[in-house]
Amino acid sequence: MTNPIRPTDDQARDMARGLIQNARFAALSYQDPNHQAPMISRIACVPSPASQLLSLVSDLSHHTVALDADPRCALLLGEPGDKGDPLTHPRLSLQGRASFVRHQDPNHAALAAHYLSLYPKAKLYIGFGDFRILSFATERAFLNGGFGKAYTLTPQDLH
Template identity: 60%
Template sequence: MPKENPIRPTDEDARALARALIREARFGALAVRDPETGHPYVSRIAIGQTPQGAPLSFVSELAHHTRALRADPSCALLLGEPGPTGDPLTHPRLSLMATARFVPRDAPEHAALAAHYLATHPKARLYIGFADFHFVRFDIQGAHLNVGFGKAYQLQPSDLPGM
């Protein structure tokens, strides 16, 4: 007997939920490959969005994950947190496969990214001007949305904002 595919057809509800998880994220788990050992490495980072809605972070050169992204921009982000009650596995989460793209300070888009980021991360004003901090835009290559038991979707970049 053939196995049933557990991935549901992507519909507008799945797209809307994935977009909401990106829009509402203030932090997430970033997975990179350690440049020295090649092993996976996970770090919690602040998450914002570009004005177009794509995931964005503001990272320090001193952070291990930044050095890893400089060595290999392939990465993954996990967005979505468990609610206050119930099984954590029943709450929606979005795994994004992405390529990190550092935005130079002299890039035309830098000022707009800073203004947009500060609107949702006002405490970043304390370090927005530090020379070792940089914006990183995450260009999504694909995504997996898990809405709970038996509710999984595979999304394409075109299903998500800013792509």
């Protein structure tokens, strides 16, 4: 086999959708504008009602400043289980763009309520003026379902 990528099937789509629906944190990769190099942060996230991912970020965070300058980013979802080889556990890499929803945006209240339904403790700071909702629009996805189970997915595969 010269190409390890399998044809995308319903099992791969379901696995990817499950990783998104169960995501409560992710590794966020972005371009560091100060050093012209990639950087990674761990963020809290939730699936949006539109099958995208949302996060709550502060204007003071390094990744928010970087995403304002260049919205291209990537997310890694999925964590190894308590047992076994970490490489046998499914993970999903998403490439896309970040956009922000500020308090005055008409969609903010509904998205904030949705976020709080999954992260109620965020009620302590979601109303702060420097916090905004990050919405991640997926452009490409790569699923590794374990050894020998690699797939490329489209945004449509994730809905």
